[in-house]
Amino acid sequence: MIVEGTVLRGPEFTPIEGRVVCEDGRIDAVEETEAESDRIVLPAFVNAHTHVGDSIAKEAGRGLSLEELVAPPDGLKHRLLRRADREESVAAIRRTLRFMRSGGTTAFMDFREGGEEGVSALYEAAADLPIDAFALGRDELAALEAGDGYGASGAADAEFSRERAAAREAGKPFGIHAGENRTDDIEPALELQPDFLVHMVNAGPDHLDRVEREGIPVVVCPRANLTTGVGLPPIEELASRTRVALGTDNVMLNGPSMFREMEFAAKLTDLPADRVLAMATRAGAELAGLNCGVVEEGREARLLVLDGDSDNLAGVRDPIRAVVRRAGVADVLDVIHPAQNS
Template identity: 35%
Template structure:
């Protein structure tokens, strides 16, 4: 089936006026002319990337109103970790199945997950090819085992483990050509040089990092995933303006699934609106770019891309609706 979609097209970090032609489920051509007779009109975008989430946290949803970061999520004694350690395999699978269902409804293209519980956690499986699982090992032996069946490894922070352990975990992940990621300066400032020496694929939060820390991360080309709704829940907010000024590659994540929904569009909206309240000037297009990034490439509407990887925001009687192409 051949059809055309015309309007604004997200390409290479900006919106252009144009028309895409789809045939047999693939974008065949992209023109820079608007077609008034197109089959569908709207804003054509890639499906977004939720670049940081803890999916197993869903089992803690509505179980507590704790808003102290350490008491709620810090390992090993935070409320969530105690509940995860006691959870049945059925409850854990339920959390993942619920996430898969929600991700489909929200039209998320890629999800990068920090998975707790070591071997047990990764044995729960990957929900689809678009879900990446970075497992959290509890010891070196477990790390060597789970790296074979994970997309990479994660650690809570260098404040929560011996640094020599973090070094070894990073080395194991990188020796297998897989990702290594870590939370950084979420509640206390951490030694950025020590973190960069671990050669992470990306880091998460940088909420209380200094401007100099941010510049060092930018200089090393390490992407940063910010999670503003989660940070705000704990009374914090990342300096996104400084990150943009320093040239940091910023992505968005929804973080703890018991606090926030997987809706990454809501994350973007919150960041744009709340940044002003925190005295930051963040342009809308910069936030949009964060939605459509992977760690090493930008997501873009291009010829040859499968239509199922795209969305159209169609304005029907003033009510924007997402349309999935096929």
């Protein structure tokens, strides 16, 4: 498979005119050469934090607080999840995954409610789709064993040292929500030495110092934080101290579009476009243990191809900035997954 156009090459997303040669599911070569194409070729997105089980409850709970919406065990989403049967849940999740794929996402990390059964439902929904589901189970240790890691709700909800130890023993990632709408759950979360934190909206200077000192990555979900009224994460401060990835969080609150998340993060901060694009691609890939997120030889062939001559993108002067702040699902020509060329 050969894809030509303006290629955002390497970790700096340097725009070159050229082509990407893919073979056996990997990028075989990135060649700078004349290309008669208006396409823009970049790494596919990795959504670093989702709750796709919420697909049965899109736009539910208007006017409710964060606790009333999502706090376990009796937040609105948990009540709705308990009422839904497996067939309904799987069908709703599958539709969300198709939408994510259409918007350039080829992998995502989901904090999976429902224990082992919830992990199984996610894998069933993703079966045969060209998108990779990383299930970070919760609620029981069997979910960790069945899934790809453990995704803890928060240190204020329960004590997770047993789950942390089990994840470490299994060699699987352990992530935890922290500082979303409070500060008292941040230190207990840090004491668990997690592989990554999610949110950190209310992180203080001491928390940020420790995150930097211990090299703990953070996933931010600014659109969801705005929607629930908890504030906005200190994205620039975090990015100056540690690796930051982007996630779209609960499907009940926002559509899982990495285009929208990037645009919001970019316009919310003064970060350059290449830093924001890295949060949506390379940073999430590193958390998931994937060898992608960068267009360079030897990487997995997970690519997003945009129509640079669409009515939306025609005439752009800065392709990286255009991808981050302007592009959308309507500009997508192709989403390439390793399975397509292996």
